[in-house]
Amino acid sequence: MKTSAVVLSLSLAANLALAAVLILRPTAPTSVALNPPSAADAATAGQSAEALRAALASGNAAALEAAGLSPDLARQLALGRALSRYAAALHASHPPADDRWWRKGTNRLSKEQRDELAQARRALSTALVAEFGEDPLPGSPGDMQYAYLPAAKREALRQILSDYEDMMDKYGPHDGVQLASDREKLKLLTAERDRDIAALLSPGELADYDLRTSPSAATIRNRYGDAIASEDDFRQLVALQKDFDDQNPPLTGRVTSDQIRARADAQRQLDTAMQAALGDDKYAALRRAADNDYRTLDALTSRLNLPATTSDAVVSARDSYAAESQKINGDASLTPAQRRSEIQDLGNRARTDVAKTLGTEGADAYAQRSPWLNLLQGGMAFSTVPTPGSPGALALGGTTPSVFPVLPPGVNAGGMRQMIVNTTSSNDGGSADASRDNPHVMTYVTSGSGEIATPPPPPPKQ
Numbered sequence: 001m002k003t004s005a006v007v008l009s010l011s012l013a014a015n016l017a018l019a020a021v022l023i024l025r026p027t028a029p030t031s032v033a034l035n036p037p038s039a040a041d042a043a044t045a046g047q048s049a050e051a052l053r054a055a056l057a058s059g060n061a062a063a064l065e066a067a068g069l070s071p072d073l074a075r076q077l078a079l080g081r082a083l084s085r086y087a088a089a090l091h092a093s094h095p096p097a098d099d100r101w102w103r104k105g106t107n108r109l110s111k112e113q114r115d116e117l118a119q120a121r122r123a124l125s126t127a128l129v130a131e132f133g134e135d136p137l138p139g140s141p142g143d144m145q146y147a148y149l150p151a152a153k154r155e156a157l158r159q160i161l162s163d164y165e166d167m168m169d170k171y172g173p174h175d176g177v178q179l180a181s182d183r184e185k186l187k188l189l190t191a192e193r194d195r196d197i198a199a200l201l202s203p204g205e206l207a208d209y210d211l212r213t214s215p216s217a218a219t220i221r222n223r224y225g226d227a228i229a230s231e232d233d234f235r236q237l238v239a240l241q242k243d244f245d246d247q248n249p250p251l252t253g254r255v256t257s258d259q260i261r262a263r264a265d266a267q268r269q270l271d272t273a274m275q276a277a278l279g280d281d282k283y284a285a286l287r288r289a290a291d292n293d294y295r296t297l298d299a300l301t302s303r304l305n306l307p308a309t310t311s312d313a314v315v316s317a318r319d320s321y322a323a324e325s326q327k328i329n330g331d332a333s334l335t336p337a338q339r340r341s342e343i344q345d346l347g348n349r350a351r352t353d354v355a356k357t358l359g360t361e362g363a364d365a366y367a368q369r370s371p372w373l374n375l376l377q378g379g380m381a382f383s384t385v386p387t388p389g390s391p392g393a394l395a396l397g398g399t400t401p402s403v404f405p406v407l408p409p410g411v412n413a414g415g416m417r418q419m420i421v422n423t424t425s426s427n428d429g430g431s432a433d434a435s436r437d438n439p440h441v442m443t444y445v446t447s448g449s450g451e452i453a454t455p456p457p458p459p460p461k462q
Contacts, residue, residue: 227289340379347376
């Protein structure tokens with residue numbers, strides 16, 4: 001829940017608590033009773049007050065209405081009660097801090113604590129929906145993602161997803177540890193959830209749901225973002241990506257150079273198919289959106305208040321240096337040492353040119369996040385387009401490579417691969433693009449067996 005929403009809810013809860021106190025506070029006795037109540041009236045009043053106290057304790061809106069409160073006030077008091085219980089569950093799940101401030105303080109919740117927290121979260125969600133509608137928090141995924149569904153089905157879908165999320169949380173990774181049996185249970189729960197969703201939605205609604213939630217759709221949305229001009233374009237891209245994903249599962253374990261080459265070739269075929277489907281202009285916009293260099297340059301342009309043309313200028317220079325490096329690389333008259341030295345000189349010249357455009361501090365930040373300057377300064381040529389027979393790109397962590405090393409003549413292309421092995425985020429706000437914030441690019445020479453060890457992909461978000 002967003003901080004602003006929590007603050008708003010806490011403020012609401014405080015007001016509701018005051019209202020409850022005022023409702024239940026006994027009135028001060030008057031000095032003169034002109035019409036003293038009968039014993040029956042007193043008993044009835046006592047029963048009403050007791051019923052109201054019980055309803056307030058339960059936090060049930062229907063019980064509060066039955067005790068005599070208006071529907072609006074009953075819902076608001078139920079919301080305040082649900083928030084109070086959720087806050088209590090949060091506090092109970094976190095041990096009090098001690099004076100050893102340097103400790104990591106990893107908190108492992110017990111099954112009972114997780115269940116209690118999930119129940120409190122579900123009750124709060126239900127109370128928020130009752131008070132504010134099916135999308136209680138503006139900006140939540142449900143605002144647009146499921147807007148195509150009727151209100152009743154949106155609410156039913158929200159309930160299904162909430163229920164299964166609570167169950168799945170028990171078997172997800174905890175402190176990075178997940179058992180094989182946990183993965184099997186998650187697989188079964190996922191299948192059951194999907195069957196429940198399929199039973200709720202019509203075939204057309206289910207197709208639209210998959211278009212919004214499938215891993216292939218997430219890949220297209222995260223990789224190309226705002227560059228996709230229309231829903232029809234998005235549908236075409238998702239269909240192409242799904243065909244690719246179905247035929248090319250993630251590489252894990254011991255991966256051979258042939259597997260990497262085959263995947264790189266399949267990726268090139270996918271790119272060609274996307275270009276054919278959308279046309280050159282739209283495809284160029286996709287390439288720009290997926291180019292990590294552009295992302296970095298756009299961020300630096302904004303941060304340093306540089307001209308709007310800065311990103312295009314640096315990328316244009318990058319492409320020129322790529323061509324120059326390949327020309328040097330293909331010069332058969334040069335010895336390997338001479339070739340390396342000339343490419344390094346080219347890299348130094350490129351670094352100077354980038355500093356003229358971005359400034360010294362900007363160039364330093366750019367060099368840390370963009371691989372082509374480091375490739376040149378290391379004596380290796382590069383290309384902005386992976387070509388058949390060149391090193392493929394094995395991207396880990398959701399990144400999209402924008403440059404590819406080009407091997408000197410006579411070097412076995414099957415023995416070297418570019419690998420984006422790690423990404424870190426400098427975005428404390430947890431943006432959707434955080435996984436692409438800081439790519440670290442390294443080039444590995446494989447062993448004689450031609451195998452590369454790759455870590456397993458992270459578990460999919462359910």
